[in-house]
Amino acid sequence: MPAAFPTITKIKFEGPASRNPLAFKHYDADEVVAGKTMREHLRFAVVYWHTFRGTGSDPFGAGTMQRPWDDGTASVANAQNRARVAFEFIEKLGAPYYCWHDRDVAPEGATLAESNRNLDAVAKVLKEEQKRTGIKLLWGTANLFSHPRFVHGASTSCNADVFAYAAAQVKKALEVTHELGGEGYTFWGGREGYQTLLNTDMKREQAHLARLLHLAVAHKKQIGFKGQFYIEPKPKEPTKHQYDSDAAACLNFLREYDLLPHFKLNIETNHATLAGHSMQHELEVAGAAGALGSIDANTGDELLGWDTDQFPTNIYLTTYTMLSVLKYGGFKTGGVNFDAKVRRESFEPVDLFYAHIGGMDAFARGLKIAAAIQKDGRLAKFVQQRYASWDTGIGKKIESGKATLKEIEAYILKQGEVAPNTSGRQEFLENLINDFL
Ligand code: XLS
Ligand code: NI
Ligand code: NI
Secondary structure, rough: OOOOOOOOOOOOOOOOOOOOOEOOOOOOOOOOOOEEEHHHHEEEEEHHHHHHHHHOOOOOOOOOOOOOOOOOOOOOOHHHHHHHHHHHHHHHHHEEEEEHHHHHHHHOOHHHHHHHHHHHHHHHHHHHHHHHHHOEEEEEEEOOOOHHHHHHOOOOOOOOOHHHHHHHHHHHHHHHHHOOOOOOEEEOOOOOOOOOOHOOOOOHHHHHHHHHHHHHHHHHHHHOOOEEEEEEOOOOOOOOOOOOOHHHHHHHHHOOOOOHHHHHEEEHHHHHHHHHHHHHHHHHOOOHOOOOEEOOOOEEOOOOOOOOOOOOOHHHHHHHHHHHHHHHOOOOOOEEEEEEOOOOOOOOOHHHHHHHHHHHHHHHHHHHHHHHHHHHHHHHHHHHHHHHHHHHHHHHHHOOOOOOOOHHHHHHHHOOOOOOOOOOHHHHHHHHHHHHH
């Protein structure tokens, strides 16, 4: 097979002074930062769906992407060829992981059996390519939203046969993920939500969603799959309200249905902002619950209110993201997965390289800056001191649950009034962060 990117060789680290747009300026995979190499910290993954299946179409116009290797047919041979191209790209880029949906990698057939055969035929090539290159599968997932059968949702559909179809599809996607040595499996509730409450039994739909997840947990055990399960929060799009609306809603749902021990969260930047939160907020909610699993790295546009899935280049964003990731002990099974797409106007194959290189460099800088802030220690110390009143005396007693309301009342009656509070020092802290940028 001729190379799909014949003029591009392996992307190298050339350092910040380099002016080569096809080189890393900051991501040096082997450089050790805070005790681990950047490769180990960041665990970059390329997504199959945007990078190899994205056409560049939008509601107003057709696809624009120039992908000369793709013959445009839905044949298995084309899908297998595309898989080889994908690995040429990921290998040249130097990302250690990739992620897919079942229907990105292989074409949907006329029946589920045919779709499964197609998936097996492409998975065979993926396995060969993984072996040849050493690139690994960060997570797999099932596309339970594109086909018209999922018009009312998948596990939350009003039609039990659609639930059954979705469950069967998840079973197969899990098995293929397992076969390819995947380190995780993600559930993003594609259309698990509603357009109008007038036709919706919300309680029943959410119970069905939980049922699917329980079935997946049981099947995981049965086939011996040891990967991590993730839920990916998103508040809207395609439905008006998605049940997995944000990290807090997901955690509550998982707790309500006794699923929390089996899941962590996969936090996506643009989904956080759609939910009216910052990425940092979502990471802190997940981290505080011990459920920070992985991230879908991208960014929205300040002026556009939808999931634009742009590549992240904002150093503040990557710094705050990595500060939270480091704070909660770094990625274990998860990683920085670029769930991002090049703009419709960036239609040449080389743009795929520019986009990923920029995202990787932005995260490398975020990691280094976050590690420096952590090492400096002033920020963490400030937060610790801000709560010092809880470490002794009445604070300690209240926190440990040993004080009664009566004792607390007696304490404050004796005090008469509370001593003046100390400043929150927001501007001081914002300046402190800037010292490291
Ligand atoms: C869509 C989601 C999707 C998931 C995988 O908005 O981000 O791409 O990551 O199903
Ligand atoms: Ni995503
Ligand atoms: Ni998304």
